[in-house]
Amino acid sequence: MNEVLIVGSVALDSVETPVGRIDNALGGAATYGSIAASLFAPVHLVGVVGEDFPQEHLDFLKKRNVDLAGLQIIKGGNTFRWKGDYNADLNQAVTHETQLGVFEHFEPKLPENYRDAQYVFLANINPELQLSTLEQVKQPKLVLCDTMNLWINIAREHVLEVFRRVDIAVLNDGEARLLTDQGNIIAAGRQLLDLGPRAIIIKKGEHGALMFSKGEHPASLSEGIDIFSAPSYPLEQVVDPTGAGDSFAGAFIGYLAKTDDLSMQNLRRAVVYGSVVASTTVQDFSTASLAALTPDSIAYRYGYVREMSKF
Amino acid sequence: MNEVLIVGSVALDSVETPVGRIDNALGGAATYGSIAASLFAPVHLVGVVGEDFPQEHLDFLKKRNVDLAGLQIIKGGNTFRWKGDYNADLNQAVTHETQLGVFEHFEPKLPENYRDAQYVFLANINPELQLSTLEQVKQPKLVLCDTMNLWINIAREHVLEVFRRVDIAVLNDGEARLLTDQGNIIAAGRQLLDLGPRAIIIKKGEHGALMFSKGEHPASLSEGIDIFSAPSYPLEQVVDPTGAGDSFAGAFIGYLAKTDDLSMQNLRRAVVYGSVVASTTVQDFSTASLAALTPDSIAYRYGYVREMSKF
Numbered sequence: 001m002n003e004v005l006i007v008g009s010v011a012l013d014s015v016e017t018p019v020g021r022i023d024n025a026l027g028g029a030a031t032y033g034s035i036a037a038s039l040f041a042p043v044h045l046v047g048v049v050g051e052d053f054p055q056e057h058l059d060f061l062k063k064r065n066v067d068l069a070g071l072q073i074i075k076g077g078n079t080f081r082w083k084g085d086y087n088a089d090l091n092q093a094v095t096h097e098t099q100l101g102v103f104e105h106f107e108p109k110l111p112e113n114y115r116d117a118q119y120v121f122l123a124n125i126n127p128e129l130q131l132s133t134l135e136q137v138k139q140p141k142l143v144l145c146d147t148m149n150l151w152i153n154i155a156r157e158h159v160l161e162v163f164r165r166v167d168i169a170v171l172n173d174g175e176a177r178l179l180t181d182q183g184n185i186i187a188a189g190r191q192l193l194d195l196g197p198r199a200i201i202i203k204k205g206e207h208g209a210l211m212f213s214k215g216e217h218p219a220s221l222s223e224g225i226d227i228f229s230a231p232s233y234p235l236e237q238v239v240d241p242t243g244a245g246d247s248f249a250g251a252f253i254g255y256l257a258k259t260d261d262l263s264m265q266n267l268r269r270a271v272v273y274g275s276v277v278a279s280t281t282v283q284d285f286s287t288a289s290l291a292a293l294t295p296d297s298i299a300y301r302y303g304y305v306r307e308m309s310k311f
Numbered sequence: 312m313n314e315v316l317i318v319g320s321v322a323l324d325s326v327e328t329p330v331g332r333i334d335n336a337l338g339g340a341a342t343y344g345s346i347a348a349s350l351f352a353p354v355h356l357v358g359v360v361g362e363d364f365p366q367e368h369l370d371f372l373k374k375r376n377v378d379l380a381g382l383q384i385i386k387g388g389n390t391f392r393w394k395g396d397y398n399a400d401l402n403q404a405v406t407h408e409t410q411l412g413v414f415e416h417f418e419p420k421l422p423e424n425y426r427d428a429q430y431v432f433l434a435n436i437n438p439e440l441q442l443s444t445l446e447q448v449k450q451p452k453l454v455l456c457d458t459m460n461l462w463i464n465i466a467r468e469h470v471l472e473v474f475r476r477v478d479i480a481v482l483n484d485g486e487a488r489l490l491t492d493q494g495n496i497i498a499a500g501r502q503l504l505d506l507g508p509r510a511i512i513i514k515k516g517e518h519g520a521l522m523f524s525k526g527e528h529p530a531s532l533s534e535g536i537d538i539f540s541a542p543s544y545p546l547e548q549v550v551d552p553t554g555a556g557d558s559f560a561g562a563f564i565g566y567l568a569k570t571d572d573l574s575m576q577n578l579r580r581a582v583v584y585g586s587v588v589a590s591t592t593v594q595d596f597s598t599a600s601l602a603a604l605t606p607d608s609i610a611y612r613y614g615y616v617r618e619m620s621k622f
Contacts, residue, residue, distance in 0.1 A: 207515065228619060
């Protein structure tokens with residue numbers, strides 16, 4: 001079985017949404033990504049926490065088949081903490097406070113056995129650390145990256161460099177517009193594809209996701225681009241959108257590692273698994289509903305989304 | 312061959328978008344709806360214009376298999392004129408000027424042979440006029456309605472009454488939220504379905520369309536609701552969104568009239584035809600690109616959308 005190597009933030013989040021609030025709960029891009037990926041394949045996690053990081057979270061991750069040999073625990077250090085809330089439509093997080101803690105001087109160091117990883121997810125983190133991780137892996141079959149507005153704003157060139165070196169990049173529609181200066185999401189997808197990745201996945205929250213790849217469609221307006229459109233699983237209430245994108249990416253690469261099939265058909269299925277798992281994440285605060293997700297529930301939602309799109 | 316009866320506005324529009332502008336061009340909900348429907352079936356148009364309405368537009372509609380026996384031409388009257396522009400993301404029109412003209416005292420009067428219509432589209436117009444049209448038709452197989460923010464704001468009870476009496480209602484996401492006070496579009500769809508229609512179609516512009524119907528899916532969050540999600544045909548540039556929704560609805564009911572098949576499977580196909588025709592409308596000002604649409608182009612885009620959604 002292929003493992004998934006994931007590098008990114010492990011955090012303690014304090015989040016307020018129109019539905020309620022939670023303080024110092026398990027969070028971080030690599031955390032959500034790892035839990036989601038572990039639904040499909042074993043995970044090797046690379047990250048850092050302080051001595052204040054609760055043991056119960058470590059135990060929980062280990063039980064989920066997440067290997068923590070690459071998780072640095074800094075004596076006397078403080079875990080990265082993020083505090084934020086969401087506007088009424090739940091699409092945009094507003095950051096109130098960021099305490100970097102041990103994250104400030106973090107340098108990913110891959111244990112020797114991690115360097116053979118075939119499936120690598122560079123979760124949301126400083127793009128220079130994403131690049132440093134890439135230097136340490138030998139010959140992966142698939143590298144996936146994510147990013148966020150912060151890095152696009154303060155380290156655009158490094159973000160672009162990461163995009164040039166990965167197989168697939170995943171980002172949300174706002175980030176795609178910011179990174180390309182294209183207001184139109186189709187034009188943004190095309191421009192990002194031109195950077196070199198085999199596929200670009202643009203997540204649109206409740207509106208689903210689009211995957212762009214080089215293809216054979218001779219459409220006058222999408223020449224040479226194949227587009228896959230996946231609807232999102234319909235929800236009547238979102239409790240907390242935190243970690244949706246990380247869960248999406250984690251499930252996406254977890255499914256690919258499990259199936260070890262990089263055909264575009266299988267990439268499409270992986271997008272739907274990503275979308276389905278993300279739809280679960282947002283139904284409760286922190287990782288509560290994601291952690292409770294069962295194979296039956298995944299299969300049910302996958303089937304529902306398939307029925308939703310048939311005509 | 313079943314005809315489609317369409318009642319609604321026929322107008323002269325002056326529109327400015329980020330791409331350019333046009334003055335006193337052919338417009339109106341019933342106009343766009345009729346041209347779109349005429350791609351699939353003959354149309355009977357019910358509306359009103361003034362003596363100032365250019366003869367070339369009348370000739371054009373007649374040539375398209377749009378019967379104008381129900382179009383009142385008021386001597387000395389002025390055609391309804393609308394002037395507006397769009398904000399940068401092209402999702403919301405801002406009205407600068409509305410000259411009702413002959414529209415102010417319009418009362419739909421159906422020629423005798425129109426009263427047997429099997430397929431009826433109550434395009435965007437005062438809901439009391441939609442109801443008056445309904446009184447005049449005998450026993451239609453399918454009645455479709457549209458509406459807009461204006462009527463929801465000033466005549467909500469009449470809009471709800473129309474919704475209770477039609478088979479299918481089509482509206483955009485903003486209108487659905489406004490009519491239900493539900494921020495969540497899935498909850499809005501469920502609530503509108505509870506008014507009685509067999510199906511509710513919520514258009515989301517570039518994000519495609521959702522069709523809600525009563526179904527058998529036992530999903531915990533969408534209990535008893537079938538949802539169809541249609542992606543929109545991908546466009547890298549929108550020139551003028553005016554008439555997109557009217558074209559969608561016209562093509563939708565035109566396709567149903569042509570096929571005379573009201574199964575949910577066929578309704579799904581009709582939604583995709585609606586979406587495909589609307590995607591053409593927005594590629595030029597006024598009715599220019601809609602009028603130039605060919606069966607080959609419709610078939611191409613329909614096939615593209617089918618490929619886009621397969622997994």
